[in-house]
Amino acid sequence: MKGHWKVGDLAKLTGLTVRTLRFYDQIGLFSPSAQTDSGHRLYNESDVSRLYQIVSLKELGLSLEEIKSAMTDRGIDPLEVVSLQIDRAKEQIKRQQKLLEQLRHVSKLMQGKAQVTVDDFTGLLQAMKTEYEKPVMDRQTSWERHLDLLGGFLSQRSGMPNEEEEKK
Helix, strand or coil, X not given: CCCCEEHHHHHHHHCCCHHHHHHHHHCCCCCCCEECCCCCEEECHHHHHHHHHHHHHHHCCCCHHHHHHHHHHHCCCHHHHHXXXXXXHXXXXXXXXXXXXXXXXXXXXXXXXXXXXXXXXHXXXXXXXXXXXXXXXXXXXXXXXXXXXXXXHHHHHHCCCCHHHHHC
16 A cells, blocks of 8 residues: 555545635644645645544534534544444445335336325425435534544543533
């Protein structure tokens, strides 16, 4: 495996744009570990791992500011990010399987020239709606929980009581 990548090479490798990588550097979210003598950015394997975490957290719904805060204040465990993505992929597969089953049912009815009922179509509509709404709701719930944990961690570091301690 290659040891260092220039910004253009890293963009090609990851599917991100050079502009995005430069913006991440500009806001202090993701900076290269080295530079060439002529000032070109150089990224190493550790940088690629960090970029994976950033992109994964962004995909999970965090803002860039939240990602920056989480990665600098607490440090994100790469295994935790992978576990979150595994859970998300499993949920997506379940929803897609349910939709597929309902589509097959309606297709079978149509092929057999049977009457497709309003319930059949509303079931499909609900499955399709869930496909778009469920990830948003899950993401919100998950990150509320994670941000609560992060808040607890930060309050412990600062010596301030968190919500749980204030209730006691």
